[in-house]
Amino acid sequence: MLKKPPHLAHRKKSRMTLMLVPNDAKKIRQFTCPTWLPGILSGVLVLTLTLLSVSTARFSNQLENTQQALIAEKITVAELTEENRRHQQEIVTLTDQFHEIDGRLSMLSELENKVLHMVGLETDSSGEETLTETGEDPTGSEEDYFSRQFLLVTRSSDSRSQGPVYDTYEVDVAHLSELIESQTTSMTQLVDDVEKQLDYLDAQPNQWPASGRISSRFGYRVSPTNRRRTEFHQGLDIANSSGTSIAAAGSGIVTYSGYNGGYGRMIIISHGYGYTSVYAHNSQNLVEVGDRVEKGDLIGRMGRTGRATGSHLHFEVRVHGDPVDPLTILQ
Incomplete structure (x- = not known):
């Protein structure tokens, strides 16, 4: 039978004993393990801790990057929100x-x-x-x-x-x-x-003041009352039956309404702008001095008062006091 070498024969196996002593005097527990096991466990623990540290560092770095990206996104959202608010204000404006x-x-x-x-x-x-x-x-x-x-x-x-x-x-x-x-x-x-x-x-006195026929025009003529004399006729004679309506040739203010010698019953209207119109030989005046009349308003009735040979209206138009041919103004 072979014998062990002397240096091995005296060598004993190394072991470790772990004892657990409870406080209440219960049974003491002990564990025995080889002496190399704690080293291995320590190495595994160190390796595990190292890996965990590396993983934690990487996770921390990723978390920091994520947080920075989140902050950047928040800034972008805030800028977009402000821009949207500004645009909304612009839309309101x-x-x-x-x-x-x-x-x-x-x-x-x-x-x-x-x-x-x-x-x-x-x-x-x-x-x-x-x-x-x-x-x-x-x-x-x-x-x-x-x-x-x-x-x-x-x-x-x-x-x-x-x-x-x-x-x-x-x-x-x-x-x-x-x-x-x-x-x-x-x-x-x-x-x-x-x-x-x-x-x-x-x-402007351009509306015909009465209906009828023109019996005498503006200008020189033989006097109707004295056939041997020539006179200047300052107006237009419109003949018709007595009582025919007389209308204002233009809007204005009545400045005269009464009896005036050879003109008989006469009405004068001031129209402004230098215009004045005269209506003579009336049988009746229907307006008084100071009345405001509009173009076409009824102001009198045709007659033959004053120096007249028949029923007619003597119509004059004056511009700045000077008589002009009414036919150049009447429509």
Whole structure:
């Protein structure tokens, strides 16, 4: 039988004993393990801790990167939110501006309709002026030249603009506001001018004052009461039956109503603008001094008072006090 070498024969196996002593005097537990096992376990623990540290470091780095990305996203969201808020405010501002412009366009349209109504015209759907009796818009549409111009300006600016759309709109709104302001001023002035012109036309004594035949014209003639004498006739004689209505040839103020020698019963109306009209030989005056009369109003009745050979109206028109041929003024 073989024997072990001397250096191995005296060598004993190394072992470790782990004892667990409880506090309550219970049975003591002990565990025995080889001496190399704690080293291995320690190595495994160190390796595990090392791997865990590396993993934790990598996770911490990823977490930090994620947090930074989240912060960047939050900043982006905040910027977008602020930009959206700014755009919303711009939309509100633009809406207010467009409402203001719409109101000014409506005012401008009213001025335009007023002018057209004053002259008895209106625009149809084709944009041409038409004569109406009621003065109402046959199409019922309020779209006008300025609304179309705004659309054209907006589209052209959009096609040329290299910047934000809102900047383009601001330019368009400013341009349109200037256009509306200019046109409103012009239209207001036009209304004033038309009113003055209409007042002038209404005051001008150009309406025939009575119906009948012309029995004597303006200029030199043989005197109807003295056939041997020539005289200058300052007016126009319109003959008709006694009691025929006499109308004001133009709007104005009655400055004389009474009996005046050879003129008989006479009415004088001052129309302004230098015009005065005379109505003589009346059988009856129906207005008094100071009365305001409109063109076409009944002011008297035809007769043969004063120096007259028959029933007629002697009608004169004077410009700045000088008699003129009524036929050059009457319509």
